[in-house]
Amino acid sequence: MTGEDRGRLLRGGRLIARLILVWVLVAVALHLLDLGLEDFAMSAWWQPTVFAVLYGVLIAVVWPLILRVALPVAVFTLGLGSFVLLGAGLIAISFAVPGVMIANLRTAMVVVLVVSAVGAVVSSMLALDEDELFFRRAARRLRRGEGRDVEGPPGVLLLQIDGLGHDTVRRAVRDGDLPTLARWLAEGSHVLTDWHCDWSSQTGASVCGLLHGSNDDILGFRWYEKDRDHVMACANPADAAEIERRHSDGRGLLAGGGAARGGLFTGDATHASLTMSAVPLLTPASPRRAGNRSAEGYYAYFANPANLVRTIGAALVDVLREIVAAARQRRAGVHPRVRRGGFYPFARAGTTVIARDLVVSAIIGDMLAGRPVVYADFLGYDEVAHHTGIERFDALAVIRSIDQQIGRLHRAAQLAPRRYELVVLSDHGVTQGWAFTDRFGESIETLVGRLCGAPSKPDGRTKAKPVNNWQFGAAMASASGAGPIARALRARAARLESGPERHRAPGGEPGAVARVAPGVVVVVSGHVAMVSFTEHPGRVELETIEREFPDLLPALVDHPGVGFVLVRTARGPMVLSRDGARRLDDDTVSGVDPLACYGPHAADLIRRTDGFAHCPDLVINSRYSPATDDASPFEPHVGSHGGLGGGQSRGFLLYPAGLPDPGEIVGAEALHHVVRGWLTGLGHLEPERTDREVSEQAGHR
Known part of the structure; x- marks a missing residue:
């Protein structure tokens, strides 16, 4: 006898021993159910043993045939429909064994659940993997000619x-x-x-x-398409x-x-x-x-x-x-x-x-x-x-x-x-990081809406503010406009104020997409927030944003939770941060490079995104701290992704x-x-x- 033959006999012996053990334990479980369930009865000592054999035949022979027709029911009910069908099969078996009584389908489903649990526990106790047994049966079918090796590459x-x-x-x-x-x-x-x-x-x-x-x-897990007034969602x-x-x-x-x-x-x-x-x-x-x-x-x-x-x-x-x-x-x-x-x-x-x-x-x-x-x-x-x-x-x-x-x-x-x-x-x-809403007391959507003139209202996603939140508010007020880029933006806005009369496109009726302020849509995707001004077709340039919302960009670039902002200017795309700006057409940097801590490929990746057909008017990336390896996501997450910065x-x-x-x-x-x-x-x-x-x-x- 070869070693392979001995291995086959050993595996066969283990399988037989397992089947006998499961049979005995199922029979014991049926006897206990007879004692514990009012609507389930077996009047003779031999009935649990015979019933266990017939149930095994149902599972091994009949159930696979039924499943070929009823598989959609099992799948779309995440398997719960299987217990209903098996319960009905169990009632049918009860008619074949004299003296066995199952009063209703609910009781039959309880019996199926208990018996199935016995099989699962036995497999776990014996460290037997049902999949391994299935693999071996499939391999034997292939060797017997019921299947054949697949030709071609691995x-x-x-x-x-x-x-x-x-x-x-x-x-x-x-x-x-x-x-x-x-x-x-x-x-x-x-x-x-x-x-x-x-x-x-x-x-x-x-x-x-x-x-x-x-x-x-594809701008995020969710993004807004202005031409359709529709938020695309990958999970839809x-x-x-x-x-x-x-x-x-x-x-x-x-x-x-x-x-x-x-x-x-x-x-x-x-x-x-x-x-x-x-x-x-x-x-x-x-x-x-x-x-x-x-x-x-x-x-x-x-x-x-x-x-x-x-x-x-x-x-x-x-x-x-x-x-x-x-x-x-x-x-x-x-x-x-x-x-x-x-x-x-x-x-x-x-x-x-x-x-x-x-x-x-x-x-x-x-x-x-x-x-x-x-x-x-x-x-x-x-x-x-x-x-x-x-x-x-x-x-x-x-x-x-x-x-x-x-x-x-x-x-x-x-x-x-x-x-x-x-x-x-x-x-x-x-x-990883502390969620923007929890850390700063308002969501990015509320912040943008407020800066664009929306009336102040409680943010439904914000938890109770910390007792010392007033300290943060005071710090924000004193730091407003402190960054060099914010000061430059405010100066530009002031010049626009003294020039020709500011003009805004007439407000329209909001579409199906919620606005954070009239004509303003904000969509978040992890560490990125995308702002679109719906009253203007196509990309809205920096100069128009400054004229219509003079407080928006200075406050964003100065915000401690914002790393940088992508915006289109008359000269091309530009990335702004608190301490610097970078033009993406020629990579000219003013002040501190806003992309310095976001990796060597950041500029190319942002440049590519700027060329997308549905690129929003502003794209905001959360601030990443290399020292602590954290950033505050715009969604209520601890670990998040969707932008640049750190492990994401x-x-x-x-x-x-x-x-x-x-x-x-x-x-x-x-x-x-x-x-x-x-x-x-x-x-x-x-x-x-x-x-x-x-x-x-x-x-x-």
């Missing part, structure tokens, strides 16, 4: 850890919070490097650039679909049979699930998504109710963990911090546990199907970092859980019908050592070309654009 998994910056990765590898990635680096199988994000260091710009090779005119399905429509040429990284799981855009994938841009397109009338099944890849997950029980159990634990962590922060007086109550603990569990498990299950299905390129986004760390901070204990716990899932995917890849290369990356980093601008890229060195990577479009080059080098052919797609894209732009 597949590629692009696994994105949302928001995890390069510096945090390095420390997490050092400190043992990323053991899987640390092992790969220690073994020399992978290489870690960084890449520099665009000015808009957020998921929308980064992922669209990575997957589609273009992120032109219709807007995400429109963004992809503008940028896709049909040749995205995932075209030609790839899969997109859990992100914003499809990358022209044939298979997509939990993907924002695909939500409104999953209809027969959508030719580009014809045949797409949003629930594919979840079959293995919902085929075993124990998976759902484990996920729900882990989600409840995460809810409790969040409540405890928030209370711990409050007791310790940790700052900065934000409110973490209400529905947030459940929303957190949705990203850190439920969405994560669904995405992992879908990726496993993709690998077993041999799909060429798979992209997935793990959102949990970014969500927690927003609320708790970038390297606090509960954020690091999320990193460890994601690393564990990456390890499982690496093991699953060994049993796939083709070889897979694993690339792990992030879309941006995160910079540096994502990480961990790639197989056999792939070419990418060199310096600046911008998500450059990252796309790096990954495209790797795919080409591995033997993946780049899809050709059809005539229809060429004409469609030309029309969109």
